[in-house]
Amino acid sequence: MKKPIIKNLSFHLMIMPAFVLVFIYSYIPMIGSLMAFQNYRPSNGFLGFFTSPWVGLENFRHFFSLDATKQVLYNTVYISFMKMVLTILVPVTISILLNELRHVAFKRVVQTFVYLPNFMSWVILTGIMVDILSPSDGIVNRAIFFLTGNTVPFLTSSRVFPYTLVVSDVWQRFGFQTIVYIAAITGIDPALYEAARMDGAGYFKQAWHITLPGMTPIIILMSLLQLGNLLNAGFDQVFNLINPAVQSTGEILDTYVYRLGIVDARYSFATAVGLFKSMVSITLVSLSYWLAYKIANYRIF
Numbered sequence: 001m002k003k004p005i006i007k008n009l010s011f012h013l014m015i016m017p018a019f020v021l022v023f024i025y026s027y028i029p030m031i032g033s034l035m036a037f038q039n040y041r042p043s044n045g046f047l048g049f050f051t052s053p054w055v056g057l058e059n060f061r062h063f064f065s066l067d068a069t070k071q072v073l074y075n076t077v078y079i080s081f082m083k084m085v086l087t088i089l090v091p092v093t094i095s096i097l098l099n100e101l102r103h104v105a106f107k108r109v110v111q112t113f114v115y116l117p118n119f120m121s122w123v124i125l126t127g128i129m130v131d132i133l134s135p136s137d138g139i140v141n142r143a144i145f146f147l148t149g150n151t152v153p154f155l156t157s158s159r160v161f162p163y164t165l166v167v168s169d170v171w172q173r174f175g176f177q178t179i180v181y182i183a184a185i186t187g188i189d190p191a192l193y194e195a196a197r198m199d200g201a202g203y204f205k206q207a208w209h210i211t212l213p214g215m216t217p218i219i220i221l222m223s224l225l226q227l228g229n230l231l232n233a234g235f236d237q238v239f240n241l242i243n244p245a246v247q248s249t250g251e252i253l254d255t256y257v258y259r260l261g262i263v264d265a266r267y268s269f270a271t272a273v274g275l276f277k278s279m280v281s282i283t284l285v286s287l288s289y290w291l292a293y294k295i296a297n298y299r300i301f
Contacts, residue, residue: 035052230284261274
């Protein structure tokens with residue numbers, strides 16, 4: 001353990017200011033996790049951490065006994081898994097298509113446009129989505145009505161809403177992933193393409209037999225690193241888009257914790273749910289980094 005630390009001492013010193021900020025604003029507030037094992041009384045202020053009665057694992061038992069728990073967990077995993085899969089498939093496909101473009105200026109314009117939504121917050125994107133998905137005058141529903149004679153309630157149908165979340169999330173994030181995969185493609189030896197063209201291979205065969213195998217290591221690495229986000233279905237997105245009509249299929253763990261703790265003021269119960277999610281997430285993150293090191297030889301330092 002000493003050799004890597006000494007060898008990368010300069011990197012550790014560079015992240016020290018960030019580590020201090022994270023320690024002050026993230027680790028010290030973890031004392032609030034005590035509420036998960038208490039019947040917390042906020043009237044006592046900070047002293048409530050030491051004067052509230054202990055209830056042990058009662059909050060966790062109550063969480064797992066609720067019917068809503070299974071639905072919320074299912075929604076979280078289902079939405080998150082679909083996002084993880086499409087966040088791999090869509091950027092890989094787009095990066096391969098962009099790699100085949102020979103007009104450099106047009107290629108850069110496309111890269112800029114697909115990357116632009118990544119800089120927008122979900123507050124802004126929600127306003128855009130409400131406008132373009134409106135059943136009455138949204139451009140998407142106008143096109144659907146012109147083709148089929150019907151409209152789709154993207155934001156008010158409990159059946160359609162999860163897929164709206166997935167597609168809109170991929171739309172916002174795939175630009176960044178595309179740049180990562182394009183960088184991986186640039187590392188492929190051009191001589192392989194020249195040899196393939198001399199053998200008569202077309203664009204499709206070159207992409208299938210050279211580009212895709214050359215991207216495989218980074219695809220595996222990115223897939224493994226996303227494993228830790230299995231319970232992170234996107235709080236900002238869901239919080240801004242969810243409404244009572246789609247709560248049954250759109251409620252995820254993060255919004256569930258928010259509703260319990262902030263709206264219903266059930267601080268101890270909300271803390272227990274959040275702590276459960278954090279423990280599962282840290283286990284998945286550790287597993288993903290271990291697998292990334294074993295399979296793709298990836299390590300932070």
